[in-house]
Amino acid sequence: MTHRMRATHDAILVGIGTVLCDNPQLSARLLPAGETPCHPQPVVLDPMLRTPMDARLLAGPKDNADLKMPWIVAGPNADSGKRRLLEELGATVIVVNDVDDEGRPRLGKVVGELERRGAKRLMVEGGAQVIRAFLRSERMVHRLVITIAPVYIGAAEGVPAVDTVLPHIRPLAYEQFGCDVVMVADLQKQ
Ligand SMILES: NC(=O)c1ccc[n+]([C@@H]2O[C@H](COP(=O)([O-])OP(=O)(O)OC[C@H]3O[C@@H](n4cnc5c(N)ncnc54)[C@H](OP(=O)(O)O)[C@@H]3O)[C@@H](O)[C@H]2O)c1
Structure with a gap:
């Protein structure tokens, strides 16, 4: 499902934390037989350029x-x-000079540049910090896809609590x- 979602977006975005933890390829390769892979453009939010050369x-x-270079x-x-x-190495580095208080490019500017x-249809795959930042940015997120899996993850952190008023989540489908349950939902402003 994730790979088909990737294939139907122009770009897929993660934070540098996910690159350092998972070393992902961000391609759409696990598709049913007969479907031609259509790889999205990988995008990494990496304010200080910590992306490893390997x-x-x-x-x-x-x-x-x-595959597309990031x-x-x-x-x-x-x-x-x-x-x-x-x-x-073939990457395109996009410098966004408009930054927030933590020195990170403002997401409105990032999305505008993409x-x-x-890249008009953007899939934000993670991780927790980047998802939180998008949820905090008004009108930046149109749809949520949430997977609930029966797996204990111990002390690992999830998406942290946000300190702003969040939109209502309106479930569209389950x-x-x-063993996983996937919920698709739209966001409605309160
Ligand atoms: N589907 C999934 O379940 C899924 C998907 C992806 C990732 N993950 C998991 O998520 C974990 C990584 O998540 P994470 O929260 O540590 O890292 P993250 O969200 O992937 O990346 C966080 C980093 O992104 C940079 N960044 C750029 N703009 C930002 C902004 N506006 N707000 C916040 N950060 C911004 C910051 O780098 P600087 O500190 O250099 O400024 C920050 O440290 C891993 O364990 C990974 O396995 C799970």
């Missing part, structure tokens, strides 16, 4: 000709040497996939 995202077309969104204080190295480059 990240799988940077292997791109060397592994698979259809767009990495940096802040104004990112190291210019690191930027050059990432660009030499749209300008043709479906069971194996």
Whole structure:
């Protein structure tokens, strides 16, 4: 399901925390037989350019000709040497100078820049900090897809509580996939 969702979006976005933890490829490869993969544009929110040079995202077309090299969104204080190295590997570094109090590019500007480059349907896959930031940004999120899985995750942190008024969640559909339950919902402002 996740891979089909990826295939129907122009771009898929994660924070640098997810790249460092999971080293994802962010491609749409696990599709039913007969469906041609249509890979989304990978985007990493990485204000200080901490993306490792050996990240799988940077292997791109060397592994698979259809994969796209990542767009990495940096802040104004990112190291210019690191930027050059990432660009030499084929990444596109997008510097957004308009930052919040924590020095992170403002999501409104980021989304505007992605749209300008043709990424109109954006899937935010994680992690927790980035999901929280999007939920806090008014009118930035149109639809939620929440998976409830019967797995103990111990002390791991989920999406942290937000300190602003959140929109109402209006469930549209539930479906069971194996042992997981997936809820699709729209957001309505309170
Ligand atoms: N489907 C899933 O279940 C799923 C999907 C993805 C990830 N995950 C899990 O989520 C965990 C990683 O989540 P995480 O919360 O540690 O990291 P994250 O949300 O992936 O990335 C957080 C980092 O993103 C950067 N960032 C850029 N703009 C930001 C903004 N506006 N707000 C917040 N951060 C911004 C910051 O980097 P700087 O600190 O350098 O500024 C921040 O440290 C991993 O355990 C991963 O496995 C799960």
